[in-house]
Structure formats: C-alpha cells, structure tokens
Amino acid sequence: MTSYILRRLVMTIPILIGISILSFAIMYLAPGDPASMLIDPNIKPEDLERMSERLGLNDPPHVQYMKWVGHILQGDLGTSFIQRRPVNDIIMERLPNTLVLMIASSLFAIVLAIPFGVLSATRQYSVLDYSVTTFSFIGVATPNFWLGLMLLMIFSVQLGWFPSGGIHTINVPFSIWDRIHHLILPMIVLGSYDMASLMRYTRSSMLDVIRQDYIRTARAKGFRERTVIYKHGLRNAMIPVITIFGLMLPTFIGGSVVVETLFSWPGIGQLFINSVVQRDYPVIMALTMFSAVLVVIGNLLADIFYAIVDPRIEY
Amino acid sequence: MTTQTQSHEPQTAPESKRLLEVRHLKKHFPVKAGVLQRTVGYIKAVDDVSFHIDQGETLGLVGESGCGKSTTGRTIIRLYEPTSGQIIFGGQDISHLSERQLRSIRQDIQMVYQDPFSSLNPRKTIGTILEEPFSVHRLYSKKERQERVEALLEKVGLNPSWRNRYPHEFSGGQRQRIGIARALTLQPKLIIADEPVSALDVSIQAQVLNLFEDLQDEFKLTYLFISHDLGVVKHICDRVGVMYLGKLMEIADKNSLYDEPLHPYTQALLSAVPRPNPNIKKRERIILKGDVPSPVNPPAGCVFHTRCPMATDHCKTNVPEMHEVKPGHFVACHLYHE
Amino acid sequence: MSALLEVRNLKTYFYNRKKELPIIDGIDFDVNRGETVALVGESGSGKSMTAFSIMRLLPSPGGKIVEGQILFEGQDLVQLSEEDMFKVRGNDIAMIFQEPMTSLNPVLTIGEQITEVLRYHKKMEKKAARERAVELLKLVGFGRAEQILGDYPHRLSGGMRQRVMIAMAMSCDPKLLIADEPTTALDVTIQAQILELMKKVSEEFDSSIILITHDLGVVAELAERVIVMYAGQIQEEAPVKALFNNPLHPYTFGLLASMPSIEGGSKRLYSIPGNVPSPENFPTGCRFAPRCAKAIEACYKTQPELREIEPGHKVRCHLC
C-alpha cells in the first residue's frame, strides 16, 4: 500500500511540473501588467518601469520561472503585487471559506445522490426512478449561475428565507446557525450539478452491478432483496463512483468561481476573479497551482480510497 | 544440464520438407511494479520451446490455460517480438525481421482465432474483411478481388451473396468459417489456428473441424493447431506437443502420444479427460494436486515437479532436456533420461 | 416414494418488446432423491433457464413462468410466495454457476460469503458459522482452510473459486444442488478435481444434483439419468447407459457422433448442419426438423410428443 501511494505520488511530479509551466506560460504571455493598468496622468512611464522592475517582470522568462518555482518549493507562493503581502497569507485567509463551501456541497451532493441513485436503480422504471432521472438530467443541464440567480431571487428576495450573500451576518456575535443559514443557498448551487451527475453515476453503476454474476449468487443463497442490494451490491457499485468523485473536484473549484461571485462568498474563487482583473500574477499563478495540487491530491485520495474499497487492486 | 541441445532436436523429416522450425523460442513479458514501475520480473510465457512442422503436416499444441500456447503461436507469426530463439520459416530466420521485411512473410503465415465474436471487425461487412488482405498487399483489381472473395466464401461453405452482411448477422460457426476464409485469402503456407473450435458447440465444432480437414487437402496447408481439447487434437493432428508452464513437455506422433504417453503430465492430462462412454469401467484417474503455478516464478528444475506424482529431488533442481525416447517421440522428463 | 423434484409442463416465456418468446416450452421431468440428472443440449437450448425457473430467479423484467408446476417435495414452488422462496433458496436448493471467476462477490472475503449463508439460514452464531465454514472448506479440499477464509476471491484460481462455490452451496445441506456448467470454464485437470469433488459431495450429503452441461463426457462420468434439451423442449430422456448405447433421437445421435474423442480416430466427424434456431423463429412441427437428416414430411407439420419408448427412456420423435 505504501508503495502504491508512493508510486502515485511520484506520478504526480511530472504533472505538477507541467502545470507549473503551463500556468507560468499563460501568465507570461498575457498582455498588460498590474502597473500599466492605471490610467493616471500623474503616473509616468518611469514609474511603471520602476514598478515592473520591483516586481521582477523585466527578467527573462526562464529566470522568472525558476525563481518562482524555487520559491514555491520552499513553500513561498510569492508576494501579491496588489496587496503587497505574502500570497500564502491571502490564500490561507480565504481557503477555509472555500473549503467549508466545498465540503458542505459535496456532503449535500453525496447524501442526496447516493440513496436516491440506489433507489432509482433498484426500482428501475418506477415513478421514483423517472423522477430521479429527470431531476438529475435537469440538474446537469442547468447553468449554475442561472440557478443561483433564480434561487437568490426566489428564496432571498421574494421569500426572504435566506440571506443574499456573505458568510455571516456582520456585527452580530458568532452563531453556527447564522453560518449555516448563509451556507445553504451557495451550497445548493455549487452542489447541484455534482449531485445530479453523482446520482446518475450511482444509478448506472448500481444497475451494472445488479446484473453481475455475484448478485445472482447472492440471490441464489436466498437473501432478501435488501441484503442483496445493500450488502452485496452497494459496495461494488460505489467503487466506480469513488473515482468519479475524485474527478468532481475540478468542477467544485470551477463552480466556486461562479458561486462565490454570486453570493459574495470570500473564498479563493472570488479572489481568483479579482486577481485576474487586477493582473495580480503571483496570486493567479499561486491559485492555479494551488487548485491543481488540490485536484491532484483529490485524485490521489480517490485512488487510495479506491484501493481500499476494492480488494482487487494490487499495489 | 549442459547437453548439446542441437542433438535433442526432434528430427523426423529431411530438412527440405520443413516448413517451420522453432528453436529455443522464449517470450518473456515484463512484470512491472514498485514506485517507478520498474520491471521486477518476467512472465515466462514461452520458455525455451523448440519444435518443427513439416510441409502439409498438422502439429497440435495442447496444454492447460496459461501454459503459453497462444503466445507461442503469436510469437511465431511475429505479433510478439521474441525474447530470444529463432523462428525459421521456409529456411529463412524471421525472428528478427522488421515490420517492413515481414510484409512478404505475412502472406505465408496466417492465423485463425478463438473467439468468433472478437475476431471479426463488427463494423465491416464480411466482403470488406475478406478483401482487406488484398488491398493491404495491393493485389488484384477490384473486380478480381470480389470474385476471389466470393469463391472463398463458397469454399468455406457460406453463400457468396452474403458478402455485404455484417459479422453480427452470422452465428458463431459461420463466423469461424469467415475467419478461416480470411486466413486463406493470401494463400498462406502455414495456418496457425489458436483454439478455433473452443467456443463452439459440438455440432458446430464438427462442421468447422471438417472444414479444416477439407481445406488442408485442397490447398496442401500446414497447420499449427492450438487447443486444450485433447479429443479435438487427436482428431485433427498428425503430431502433438504438450505444453506446461511455457515449456514443451512431450512431443510425438499422435498415436504414440495418446496410446503411450510418457510424461507424467501428459498421462495425468489424458486421464483427466472425461470419456463420453458410460460403459467403460471407471478408470484409475490421476488427479493432480493444486493449480498451475504462476509463470512469473515458475518452479526451479522441472516446472512440473510441484504437481508431479513421480517427482524426485533430482526433478526439483535440474531442468530436464528434450530426449527422443522412441523414434519421433520426444519427452522432457528425468524419468526417461539416465 | 415420490420424486424430490417434479417438473410438470413448465413453460417459461420471455417478453421482449411485446414479443413472446417460448424459451422453455412445456417440459416435464423428475429428479429422485440422491440422483444425479444431467441436462444436456447446445447453447441456447434453455438449460440455464430451466434451472432459473426452478430457483425462481428468472431475469426480471422479461422472464416469467407462464404455466406448469415445479413440485419440490410435493410443494409447488411456482405458487410459493417470495417470502417462502427465500427459505428454499440456498437452503433446500442450492446452485452453482459456470463462471467461478465472477460468481463470487469481489469485495467480500470468502469467510464472509460462506458464513453469511449459515448465519442467515441456519441462524448460527458467528463463531459456529466460522467453524462450519472451515469444515466445509476442508471438505472441498482446502488444506489451509482458515487462511482461505480471510482471502478475497481474486486471490484464488478458477478451480479454487469453484470449490468455494461448492462449499458455499453445500453449507446448508441442500436437498437439491443445481450445477450450471460447473466445469466448463476450467481446465481438464481442474475439471477432473471438481468432478471428483462433486461425486464425493453428492455421496456425503446425499443430495440430488441437476447437472447442466454440454459436455457429454462429463455426463457419462457423473450422471445417472440424462435429459437432452433442444429449443426449449426435452427431446430425449434416458438412463445414461441407455442414452449412450442406444440414442433414439436423431439429435442425440448427432451430438454423440459429432464429438471428437480421444478414443476415436481421425475419421471424418459427423456434423449436424445448421444452427440452433432462436426462440423468435422456432419452426412449427418438430423443432429439430430443419437440421434433421431423417426428417420426413410429418416432421415439418406436427410436433411430436414426448413418448416413453422403453421404461425410463422417453423420446420426442415421429420416427421412433
């Protein structure tokens, strides 16, 4: 097992190098830099030059890249051009918010998707199955910003059930209920796509499993349907779903950009958009790198989990 | 064991009649593991196998699943690069020819496969499938190709007007006939048939076996016939080789082998075959212990010693060489050697 | 003494896109206590579906028993409630399948899979069930039975898995064991082990066995009585010797004659022309008629009845 994990870790190295080159290249080729974005008659080209110099933007690309990677390897993601402080600090301040949102959304997705996916597979062609299927199709086809706007309009503006943004009410003491209250809408919006697709994966995986020979064996042993499905079927059905879940991480990160913008959620997605707009390269690169690492770790965990769940995987 | 292996070569026919000669053929597949996926060992799928086939002859290869029959066949036809050893076809060593050099040889050796469902491209009509070898070698005109395809279909007992149908429209037996027809398109000298009837029902199997026989007569074909069904091999082959764990254990004329098997493995194998005859008295059956060991770490010495009822300590350490015990009857077993 | 299992005019149809497919079309047979009955026939003749009908495990939706009785110890399984059927399956009637590689649950250990049957049907304690499982595994020839308990199926070879399947099937002393091509996927030497084991087990437990196979060699070795199926019908039924020595139905003839044997020579094989018809287009009249070398006009017109020609020897043929 350790060797398996090690091997997977080693495999991530070239991926990370590739990612770092790609994100650096894109930034390097991008037009405009943070200094030149000001239109101000009082700021003279010399000032811009001076600022570029300070930011190291005048070095040749490979030097910039090596410097950057060198720092990253030491755990230093650089200094924000705009906020003039370590990118590490900025990300660490926002990361918990994004994580809370992502974890809540994935829990939301899993908790609803798996039972309904299983039910709809075991009752194929029932009303429940059709409803689940329809729902999941619609869930996958709805752009999440649109869903978000609609939910905001209905539940926040028209009905006033939920706050319209932020992660907690300002100027009131901390309360867990207040946090949850703020979390619900963004969680639904971020989780809906993955819930829908997870539901479909669970359903089809389960359908696949219940046609397997060992399910027939379990039936021949005289077990009740419930035992057959939940004891013999579910675990096998979950194996492919786990990998899918690993692959869902990027959609969560991507979705967080939209959801955080919609709900004024101060996480890394919002930070990313701000940084792109402001050409804050260290932050952009750090965030791309960071979330790529997150995805890589997610996949790694999924693989490891997969290996744990599926005894057939030899490591 | 340092005996000159050359002297142990089965020699039943003058060189001139030899179509194929396989010498010390080895095919090892790397096994990768560890952090860097380094090669940690090899599956010795074929491990030092030597035999020959004469013109017009049918050589059978039998053995249990995983013993390396298919690998042998596929290496001969150069689907796999041999690890070592020589494949001499029609006097020419083809074991290290490049893909380009092989092109002309490819016309002479063809293969028939086991799975009638997987061996035909489901997206092509059988006409196209059968014409493909021509177009690869740029033979004949379009019209001529068609005629030849129709003739071939007729030959294998299918209606020529079915050229435009897809494989899925045919039953397993019919598909197997198409597979045979395809092997015949380029008028090969040698056909390697890898379990061509294993997937078929008895009644269909008989049809296909008969077809093999008929075609051999008509086209003077030479077969390497791979099967695990001892009955089938007995029926169709002239000589039979028995493989176990990548090694050839015994090779002999059919009757000699079936009537008087020498190798304990061959004996066990033959005794294990259920006889469709309730009248005969229950024979003494040799039941082998356990399973075939893994080809990654085959036992030292004689690979069969772990299951052999007659194994001695000598067998555990020394690899037995092939010896001609009776004329044309070769066996690799210490029992018959000193 | 009445038979353990009496199948009476069983009809199992498949409903596929509103088409009705007579997969099993009125079969009758008995299985006596302690007896081994073989069901032979080409692929698609309905052997497995007969077994699944008995187990009431037909693929659903689609498969349905439309008519007939399956009397097990006098009780009609067709009429049994699903609830009662749970008590029969795995307990009174056990089944093993052709594909040992896929018939065991890959994520549960062998131990779990064997003990769960015992705990479910025999209400055994965990520990007792474990002991019994070890016993069973030893019986089917595992030396290191305790170790096997903790193993996952993928670690075992095909032969070992099939032995596990047998141990599992025998765990509740079933009165009837249905073995659906138990050795087809195995090598001859392993097949020999398994056949040997089945003989031993049937003696040990005094179970009746329905052995489904298309290998006549296996039939000759193991069975006492043989039922030849073709296109969803029984064509011939006879004690094993009678069938091999005096096959009455041309189909049986064909099967026997087309088999290359290690005892036979290299004479040209007989072969039955054509293919097994699919249930969508079963011929009217005798279903074998289109492939039958001896078919007469009547064969194409009317369906022959299954008739007892000699005691215990029944055949469905106009010519006999």
Next chain:
Amino acid sequence: ACRGEEGTAPKDDTTGEAKEEAQGEAADEPQYGGDLIYGQIGNPQVLNPMYSQDAASGNIEDLIFAGLMRTNEELEMVPHLGEPVEVSEDGLEHVYRFYKGVKWHDGEEVTADDVVFTFSIPLHEDYDGPRKSYFENLESVEKIDDYTVKFILKRPDAAWPVNAGWPLLPEHILGDVSVAELGEHTFNRDPIGAGPFKFDEWVEGQYVRLVAHEDYFEGRPYLDSITVKITGDTNAQVLQLQTGDIDMGVFPSEEFATVETFDHVKISQVLRYAYNFFGFNFRNEFFQDHKVRQAFAYAIDRQAIIDVTLEGYGEVAHGPVSPLSWAWTDDLTVYEYDPGKAKTLLAEAGWEPGPDGILVKDGQKFEIEILYNEESNARRTTAVIIQDQLAEIGIKATPKSLEWGAFVDTINPPRHEFDTIILSWNLGTDPNPYHIFHSGQIDEGLNYGSYVNEELDQLMEAVNLEMDEAKRTEKLHEIFKILSEDLPYVFLNYPMENVAYPINLHGFIHHPSVPFYKADDWWLEQ
C-alpha cells in the same frame, strides 16, 4: 467601480461643487451610537495611501487617515488638520501650520515630524509605490517647529494645496522602517491614522471594520462603527441592500427602479464628476475628416443612451467639462440628434452607400470597431446602441470588448489599436484637458486618439502658465468651445451617482467624489 475613471482623479484632489446634497431632516439633535454597514463592490488592496491605487482602499483610507487639507462639497481644498499660512513670492515655498492636540489613534500627538516623514517617503529613492510622480514637483519638506512645516517646490504650483492635503502617516510607528520595506509592512493591514475612524478589523474579502476615534480632533464621530462590507458585484450590492445585509451603498442607475421600492432606504443622487465619451482614433484616416466626426455626433442619440443605460439619470455632455466645475460654460457647440444631417454630411465627405447599404469611399467600406471594456451592463449597452445608430447611417460598427488589462494594453502607446473607443474620464481639479488632447501626450499620455490641433495645443499650454483666474477661465472656455466643435470625441453624458442610505441616517452629504465625506458628522436616529 470603473478603474478607467478612477485614474484621473485622485480622490481628494477635486474642486467644484456638489450639486445636490441629501436633505437630512436635521430637526433632531444628533445622537451618538449605532453601527453602519456600508457595501462596497471592490476589495481593498492595502490601507496605506502611499501604496494603494484603488478606490476601494482609498475610500476606507479617507476614514482612517487625515491630512493637512481636504476637499469640501464644492470640490475646493479647505483646511483640515492644519492650514496654509504663507506662500513665498516666487511661489516655491509653502508654509503650513497645523493644529495642536490632533491625536493619532494610538493617542500620540501629530507633529511636524509626521508631516516631514510622510512627504519624505515619495522623495526617497527606495520608494516603490505608485505616487512618486505626484510629488515630483516637491524639492523638500522642512520642519520649522513642532507645528509648522515648509514645503519647498521645484516650480511654482497653484495647485499645491491639493498635494499638501495628502494623508499623514505616523512617524512614531513607521519612522524606523526603511522605505524599501514600507510597501510590504504589516502597518498596511493594521493602519493607524489621525482620521475620524480607527481601524478595528479587516477580514480578507469580507469587510473592514472601523470604530469611532474617541480623540478625533473635531470631536468623536457619532457612529460607533462603520463596517465596509465587500459585496463583489452590483447585483449582490442591490440584493444585500434589500435584505439588509448592508445598510448603505452606491448602486447603478439600472437598479434605481428596484432600490426605489425599498422602504428602509432613501436614495440620494448627484452628478458624478466625470463624463462618458465616444472617442475617435485619428490614425484612422476616416476620422481625420471633420464632417465625418460631425456626422457621428449627429447620428448618436445621446439622450437615448442616457435613457436606456442610465435610466435617464444623467445629462447629455457636449464638452469635456462638468457642470459641477467652476470652469463650466454652456457656450458649446451642440449637435442635436439628427441622422438625416449625418447622412448629408457623410455624403458631402464623399461617402456613398454601397450595394449592401454600407457607405463606401474610394473603394473602402466604412467599417469600424467600437472598442470598450467589459465593465458594466451600461457600457456594453452603450456600445450596442451606438452600433445600431451608426448602422442607420450606413456605417458598419462592430463592438468589441476587452477585459480591462488587455484594453489598456491595446489603446496605450505604442499600440493605439482601435478605431473608436467608449470610455469615461473622471475629472481632476484642474479643468485643463491638457493630458487628454495635447499632441505632446500622444506618445506617453492619455491622448490615445492621437488628436492633433495646434491652436488647441497653444491654448492649453497657455492655460497652464496663466495665473490670472479670469483669463484662465476665458481661455478654458475657448478650449471647451473648440473641442465641442472639433469633436475629438463625441461627448456622451455626465452620469449620476446613486447612493442608498438608511432612512434614519442623518448628516449624510452626498459628495460627488468622496463617499465617506465628513462621516464623523453622520448619525443614526435610534
């Protein structure tokens, strides 16, 4: 907020006149207490006026920091922590005295050392912030006594009070920090100033909380705290205003109809000290022809643009001067919407309709791009409306939007890659549009369109040198007249700014460029 507009107007660098102020029903006595949550779209960068370059930071800095001078509602510089006492005759030496007893938030007194320290920063060679050029005219700053300082300039500068009002930084805290490290100092996220509100807490991406500075020299602010909450975008701003997550904030005119319905807020509107324009690139020879430019001016229905994009909340512009400015004149050439005239003018200029209806001259089709930045719905809609209106007169215009950074890169020297742009200028103190239209500003400056008018060049240079207020005004009026006639831009409109604030907020004055103008006077009726 639009960064295109922020550029030209350092926040407290404006003079002029607030057109309207909120009518607080100042009947009652002000009350102490209360917390106000102010919604702001932008995320502040650093809270140090020497290093921040965004409005989001600037607004908050206004609350925390204070300088010697500040702007009033009329956009004039007035004394704040101190006052000018003397200007030398050559105009090079400015002496300022400031008041005693002004306290930093940590209780220390503000002294001349602080002033010297603050103004020395941009003069230091290690300084790497964006403000160096602001102070390029400053030779040095000297302490005369604890409460008096002297600025020595390189050239005379009538507008020096603007710079003199730069917010002060505490010497007793930052004095030992090397200038090179100042930009990254933790002070910038935990600042101490002498302004009415004291920094309390900054939660990244969420809010900056400020509490009343008890020792504020003009008296403790009425409010206990102001929290600037970052909302991220205008929709969120409006929604949070509705749900009460924020109490107060700016919102775009498109949402007026919605905000109007909220019972808990009042709306204040004032013209922003800015104008939107549609600019030509004179490198494209099409636009060298005055008739063509005039045709554009006639073809664009500017009132319609205001009606659609600003819901009518704005005024049509005819020149580069704001009605709020002291230099305002209505003697400008006015091109009323008249597509017929536009067509005639184009025909006169030699443009004839081609077979597809698009004008052709010398085999060239009249096809242009309208470049703009994806900044707000209003900007986008403006582009689309102009495109449609130009289509009316046979000109094929294609709107093209660029993200801000790319946009600036495209229009900036040396690229100048555009036909026409839509942009807006915030107006500075000095109404002289020298930076924008002088031909010397083509290669490095804001004259993106490469507009050259020698007569105008001379006039604008003269204005810079003219010290006499009346003559200056006269010359300026002449400049505006020429610009409105010659049309380097089609001036579009002066937009309104809308602020929603709680009905129980009193003392709020809607300043055209300082959102927290005199926030210490704001009070909430409990």
Next chain:
Amino acid sequence: MSQIHQHLPAPATAEDPKAVTIGERRSLWLIIISRFFQNKLAVAGLVCLILIILAVSFAPYLTPYEPHKQDLTNRLQPPSAEHWLGTDHVGRDIFTRILYGGRVSLMVGFSAMAIMITIGTLVGAIAGYYGGRIDAILMRTVDVFISFPSIFLLITLVAFLQPGLSTIIFVLAIFGWMGTARLVRGEFLTLKKREFVLAARTTGMSNVRIIFSQILPNAMGPIIVAATLGVGSIIMTESTLSFLGLGVQPPTPSWGNMLTDAQSVTIFRTAWWYPTFPGLMILITVLAFNFVGEGLRDALDPRVIEK
C-alpha cells in the same frame, strides 16, 4: 461410437450453404437506429434538437424582426402577440435573438466539439495504440490539463486573448479534449487486443491504417456519445463565461450573453421573461443533447450490437 455412424445417412447436407440458416437480416445502422428509437427520452431530445436546429436555420423566415434592430421606445416589453417572448433592454425582440443566438451557441458548441473530439481522438488513439513511453507522455499531458481547474484557465485565457468567436471556440476546445482522449485511449487499449486487430496486423496492415480503419470505427460509439454530450456542456460553459463577461461579444447574440445582459436585479424583478427564456433555451438544449447522448450510448453499446 462407430455404431452411430452407421445409423446415420451420409452428412451430405452438412456443408450445403443453402441449408445453413442465418440470423435475421438487419443492417448495423438499422439496429442502432431502432434501438435508439425505443428510448422515448432520446427521441424527445432528438425531436427537440431537430426543431431547434430547424428553427435557428430558418430564423429569417420565422420572425419579421432583425436580431440587432433596436427599438428604444419598446424596451422590456412583456411577451405579446407582436413580441412572442417580449423585448430586451434596448427593445430587440427576444424571440428573434433567441433564434439567432441559437445559431451562435450551436455553432460554438459544434465547432468547439469538433476540435475537441479531433484532438482527443488523436491523442487517445496514439496513446492507446502505441502504449509505452508515448502513452505515458500523452497521458501525463492529459493529467496536467485535467488537473488544471479549467474555468480558471478559461477565464485567464479569454481575458487575455483577443476576444472573438474563434477565441472562445479555441479555448473551449483546448480545455475539453482530455475526457475524449482518456475515453478513446481506453477503447483503444481494449480494442487493440481484439483478435480482429491482430488479424489485421498479421495481414501486414500498417499501424496508421489499423488505427483509422480497424480500431477507430469501433471506438466511434463512445466518441459520438462524447461528442453529443460535449456540445451540451460547451454551450453551458460558454454561458458561464458570458456570465463572467467573457463569452461571445455583443451585439452578436448568444444564449449566454443574452443572460449576461439580463443579469440585473431590476430586470429579474420587472422583466422576468428576459433572463428566463434564454436560460430555458440553454437548459432545454443541453438537456436534449444529454438525452440524445444517453440514448446513443445505449443504442451504440457494442455488447448489444455484437450479439
């Protein structure tokens, strides 16, 4: 045994071709189509798509209005007999714009899909067929692209590159091909071991020809499915980019950028039809593509075809 032989007539008919019956004659495509048509949802999706494609193709005949023509006096009119789906903020007919916007959205969807599928198929085919080092390098590249949070890159690229339809298409394709590559590689890995491929190799067929004429047609099923689902997801991604202000440029309508224009609280409140209809169109179209994709997946399932 020999007795039996005597009982039997000579097996004369055994090889008689006419005596051999063969299965029902149905072409491959007929089977696929008939299977597809049994799936009601898939058919509904297909009908929807055909209707949408027809409608957008014949847009000029379906509506008297022009997509860019503004009518500033008729802004934000609710649906009526004149304007079936109402008008937008500059008085353009929403129905008309939905039709023309559909052209753009579908065009973007189809072209990006075509590029994406081509890249993905090539990479996957080469990696799967040749294996070894080539496979390792290509698959690590795929991993790199997959690990990138694509929306980040989309945003960055679209923001930094010159905008325009081709940029959008290019960028969407560049970050969408990895799934196809993996899928095709998987197919190739299994297919290249199939015996018909071995047979082709033993006839001396070249690798390129084997890839394209033997294996690829068999991998087409999953590729078609991926392509169908891909169009849907691209349309959705384009709309998300539009939401962030980076999609197709106005005044060219696309469903995504129509939503962008409608993205204001006031419009949501007072002109519900404006955000609703383009949103619904995206939903319906993506849904339809998904239905068709799933239907095709079932219909093209090789397990079913080959039996």
